[in-house]
Amino acid sequence: MAQQDGRAARAPLSRERVLRAAVDLADEQGLEAVSMRRLAERLGVVPMALYKHVANKDQLLDGMVDLVVAGIAPAPEDAGWKDALRTRVLTAREAMLRHPWARRVLEAQPAPTPVLLAYTDATIAVLLRGGLSVDLVHHAMHALGSRAFGFTQELHQPGPGPAPAPSPAVAAQLAAAFPHVAAVATSRPHDPGSVVGAGCDDRFEFEFGLDLLLDGVERLHAAGWSSTADPR
Amino acid sequence: MAQQDGRAARAPLSRERVLRAAVDLADEQGLEAVSMRRLAERLGVVPMALYKHVANKDQLLDGMVDLVVAGIAPAPEDAGWKDALRTRVLTAREAMLRHPWARRVLEAQPAPTPVLLAYTDATIAVLLRGGLSVDLVHHAMHALGSRAFGFTQELHQPGPGPAPAPSPAVAAQLAAAFPHVAAVATSRPHDPGSVVGAGCDDRFEFEFGLDLLLDGVERLHAAGWSSTADPR
DNA sequence: TTGACGGGTGTACAGCGTACACCTAGCCTC
DNA sequence: GAGGCTAGGTGTACGCTGTACACCCGTCAA
Numbered sequence: 001m002a003q004q005d006g007r008a009a010r011a012p013l014s015r016e017r018v019l020r021a022a023v024d025l026a027d028e029q030g031l032e033a034v035s036m037r038r039l040a041e042r043l044g045v046v047p048m049a050l051y052k053h054v055a056n057k058d059q060l061l062d063g064m065v066d067l068v069v070a071g072i073a074p075a076p077e078d079a080g081w082k083d084a085l086r087t088r089v090l091t092a093r094e095a096m097l098r099h100p101w102a103r104r105v106l107e108a109q110p111a112p113t114p115v116l117l118a119y120t121d122a123t124i125a126v127l128l129r130g131g132l133s134v135d136l137v138h139h140a141m142h143a144l145g146s147r148a149f150g151f152t153q154e155l156h157q158p159g160p161g162p163a164p165a166p167s168p169a170v171a172a173q174l175a176a177a178f179p180h181v182a183a184v185a186t187s188r189p190h191d192p193g194s195v196v197g198a199g200c201d202d203r204f205e206f207e208f209g210l211d212l213l214l215d216g217v218e219r220l221h222a223a224g225w226s227s228t229a230d231p232r
Numbered sequence: 233m234a235q236q237d238g239r240a241a242r243a244p245l246s247r248e249r250v251l252r253a254a255v256d257l258a259d260e261q262g263l264e265a266v267s268m269r270r271l272a273e274r275l276g277v278v279p280m281a282l283y284k285h286v287a288n289k290d291q292l293l294d295g296m297v298d299l300v301v302a303g304i305a306p307a308p309e310d311a312g313w314k315d316a317l318r319t320r321v322l323t324a325r326e327a328m329l330r331h332p333w334a335r336r337v338l339e340a341q342p343a344p345t346p347v348l349l350a351y352t353d354a355t356i357a358v359l360l361r362g363g364l365s366v367d368l369v370h371h372a373m374h375a376l377g378s379r380a381f382g383f384t385q386e387l388h389q390p391g392p393g394p395a396p397a398p399s400p401a402v403a404a405q406l407a408a409a410f411p412h413v414a415a416v417a418t419s420r421p422h423d424p425g426s427v428v429g430a431g432c433d434d435r436f437e438f439e440f441g442l443d444l445l446l447d448g449v450e451r452l453h454a455a456g457w458s459s460t461a462d463p464r
Numbered sequence: 465t466t467g468a469c470g471g472g473t474g475t476a477c478a479g480c481g482t483a484c485a486c487c488t489a490g491c492c493t494c
Numbered sequence: 495g496a497g498g499c500t501a502g503g504t505g506t507a508c509g510c511t512g513t514a515c516a517c518c519c520g521t522c523a524a
Contacts, residue, residue, distance in 0.1 A: 104339070104340065106387060107336070107339060107387060108336065109388055111388055112387070112388050114409070116387075117406070117409070117410045117413055118409075118410065120410070120413055121410040121411070121412045121413045122412075124412040124413060124415075124416050125412045128412060128415070128416075134415055134416055134419040135419055137416050138416045138417075138419050139436075139437065139440045141416065142385075142386070142437040142440065142441060143385075143437075143440055143441035143444050144385070144441075145384070145385020145386055145387070145441065146385050146386075146387050147385065149387070152377065153375075153376075153377025153378050153379065153385060154374070154377055154378070155338060155341070155344070155377070155378050155381070156341055156342060156343055156344050174349070177346070177349070177350075178349045178350065178352070178353040179353070180354075180356040180357045180360060181349060181352055181353045183356075183360070183366055184356050184360075184366055184369050184370045184373065187366040187367055187370050204371075204459070205371065205374040205375070208371045208374065208375055208459075209374060209375035209376075209377065209445070212375050212445055212448035212449070213441070213445065213448075215448060216444035216445075216447060216448055217444070227436075
């Protein structure tokens with residue numbers, strides 16, 4: 001061994017290693033578990049050592065989502081704008097499902113990092129190459145919003161682990177108090193197993209909303225829509 | 233005065249008063265400023281006194297958004313489902329613009345409170361009364377997602393106060409690095425004053441996306457759409 | 465040999481949420 | 495009136511957080 005002193009040799013830290021460890025920690029134990037102290041411990045290092053590689057905790061979080069976003073595959077080159085965008089967004093969605101904490105971090109960021117701007121730039125490029133007007137692309141991107149990053153727009157996503165199913169008594173009480181929610185929540189042909197509040201963020205719902213938007217954009221594009229005169 | 237001891241009489245605390253003070257504090261100084269200690273200080277009380285009125289900080293935050301959501305006017309009774317939903321959502325949006333912190337709190341909640349369920353129930357009721365199928369309503373609510381609460385889907389909302397405009401040099405550098413973003417961001421017929429990253433969350437964008445979704449739902453409804461056989 | 469420097473360490477501080485024990489004023493019952 | 499219950503405000507204390515600052519040591523260039 002090159003190094004034979006008391007303690008075992010430890011691979012030197014690097015920004016990359018720090019970020020990867022943070023992503024792993026968040027994946028395994030949730031975002032709340034990511035503290036500088038716990039992260040340092042996991043890396044076998046003292047908390048302050050991390051500050052040689054990231055400026056502060058906010059930059060750590062930024063770096064974590066950069067890592068996730070940078071791993072999203074680019075849109076296919078050989079498809080029309082609609083299909084290309086669609087597949088890219090669905091790819092993004094898979095990344096976000098693998099790292100559920102990324103959504104919250106991204107949404108809390110006050111400004112996009114260069115990595116996120118690059119992602120957005122590539123997405124816009126797909127639409128412009130497809131012949132959509134700059135005007136329409138602008139509004140389409142707004143309409144997509146965070147869906148462009150593969151986010152479901154759901155509120156109240158359940159935390160890690162299965163949601164605690166409410167007892168039948170409680171469920172009946174809820175159904176009585178909120179009859180319309182109950183009626184709609186139990187109509188679930190695509191996923192009959194889940195229950196109220198368990199968050200049915202399945203692929204069907206995501207694609208339903210995405211296609212509603214993409215179809216709408218396509219229609220506007222075909223009609224030569226422009227935001228100044230609105231012939232919707 | 234009824235009370236003449238050393239210190240001035242102080243109105244007694246109540247859950248209502250605590251929540252209102254917290255909302256005011258968040259409105260004025262942002263969500264980060266809402267700590268149990270600071271809130272207590274503002275109420276002229278010791279931190280632990282708050283715990284006689286809210287169980288813990290999470291419940292305080294829940295109560296804050298409940299207060300905001302409960303203040304949203306119900307949908308008009310005398311309109312078709314589409315107009316009724318549209319106006320209600322736009323009303324909700326105004327409430328959310330007045331309390332920008334509410335979005336983040338709501339999105340971080342793992343489960344909806346009864347107040348939120350009541351809001352959702354009333355929203356669903358509008359669609360069902362309009363004759364939409366339970367099936368379609370289910371998916372429409374998913375597609376709307378947090379937009380049903382008046383949220384813009386924007387990422388990177390600027391914090392309170394005007395966003396710091398990047399210097400011309402930096403702006404040029406950004407435009408060079410992300411040409412497509414630059415092209416689309418500067419095409420802004422509805423709001424020519426803003427700059428890249430300043431967040432153009434204006435009413436136009438919100439309605440654009442909302443109408444894309446509502447129009448799509450309307451079309452599916454007219455076509456007798458059902459999720460089992462998808463004749464889109 | 466010297467000196468700079470990149471990177472890990474140790475200590476310390478202010479702020480956070482909140483558990484727990486306490487005190488006090490008002491009210492109810494006898 | 496006396497005694498006791500209770501709602502609600504207080505004080506202290508603990509463990510956790512992010513991070514400023516001073517330090518120290520190994521490597522490498524001059």
